[in-house]
Amino acid sequence: xxxxxxxxxxxxxxxxxxxxxxxxxxxxxxxxxxxxxxxxxxxxxxxxxxxxxxxxxxxxxxxxxxxxxxxxxxxxxxxxxxxxxxxxxxxxxxxxxxxxxxxxxxxxxxxxxxxxxxxxxxxxxxxxxxxxxxxxxxxxxxxxxxxxxxxxxxxxxxxxxxxxxxxxxxxxxxxxxxxxxxxxxxxxxxxxxxxxxxxxxxxxxxxxxxxxxxxxxxxxxxxxxxxxxxxxxxxxxxxxxxxxxxxxxxxxxxxxxxxxxxxxxxxxxxxxxxx
Numbered sequence: 001x002x003x004x005x006x007x008x009x010x011x012x013x014x015x016x017x018x019x020x021x022x023x024x025x026x027x028x029x030x031x032x033x034x035x036x037x038x039x040x041x042x043x044x045x046x047x048x049x050x051x052x053x054x055x056x057x058x059x060x061x062x063x064x065x066x067x068x069x070x071x072x073x074x075x076x077x078x079x080x081x082x083x084x085x086x087x088x089x090x091x092x093x094x095x096x097x098x099x100x101x102x103x104x105x106x107x108x109x110x111x112x113x114x115x116x117x118x119x120x121x122x123x124x125x126x127x128x129x130x131x132x133x134x135x136x137x138x139x140x141x142x143x144x145x146x147x148x149x150x151x152x153x154x155x156x157x158x159x160x161x162x163x164x165x166x167x168x169x170x171x172x173x174x175x176x177x178x179x180x181x182x183x184x185x186x187x188x189x190x191x192x193x194x195x196x197x198x199x200x201x202x203x204x205x206x207x208x209x210x211x212x213x214x215x216x217x218x219x220x221x222x223x224x225x226x227x228x229x230x231x232x233x234x235x236x237x238x239x240x241x242x243x244x245x246x247x248x249x250x251x252x253x254x255x256x257x258x259x260x261x262x263x264x265x266x267x268x269x270x271x272x273x274x275x
Contacts, residue, residue, distance in 0.1 A: 004241050005245040
């Protein structure tokens with residue numbers, strides 16, 4: 001069985017970002033041989049109910065999470081390890097939405113740190129520079145062994161050197177790297193739709209998008225074996241994806257509504273008592 005678990009999947013609940021529904025993503029994951037899928041919409045957990053339906057239909061376990069883009073430019077993926085951590089995560093997002101209003105989630109690092117207990121965090125830096133080193137140190141000090149650095153292929157010149165530099169920097173600070181696919185749609189044929197969404201978001205035409213297109217082309221979900229091939233130079237980052245999946249045992253079924261217990265007087269039914 002493959003080791004790799006895809007932890008960074010964005011659905012169309014990330015407005016004008018993701019191009020596929022949770023149902024499409026989980027159906028594709030089942031066909032491709034994934035055992036679990038991390039659903040991380042931006043500043044929201046709006047897609048997890050339909051993701052959970054996808055889990056029940058396909059047997060692919062959903063790892064519920066979110067992506068938050070902080071006021072200082074940091075981007076983080078957050079996943080609850082248990083039910084209490086899920087409550088902290090939803091409170092954090094509610095706080096951000098109360099500040100930002102409809103369609104926005106305004107949070108800073110202090111907000112995340114205050115809700116960090118029980119959460120797994122993946123920092124998504126761009127370059128292995130001094131700023132990333134500072135952010136990694138914050139991540140280590142706040143999340144400990146539950147903090148990771150995300151490695152994603154960008155298909156740009158110098159990409160291999162960038163990934164190796166990020167991995168070396170993470171190791172120097174004492175943080176593990178984890179491989180992610182940064183998925184925006186379930187299959188290659190959804191790419192044109194994703195370009196349309198980007199053009200709408202950027203208020204321009206598809207022909208005029210240029211470098212405003214998403215930063216690399218193949219953002220579709222891929223088989224876990226293919227992701228292991230692409231990250232063959234980073235075996236621990238592949239293993240870390242599975243370790244995170246094992247850490248995050250929370251299941252949305254844990255918060256199904258339970259009708260409160262109602263004591264009934266002897267000799268009466270509940271209906272007669274309420275009357």
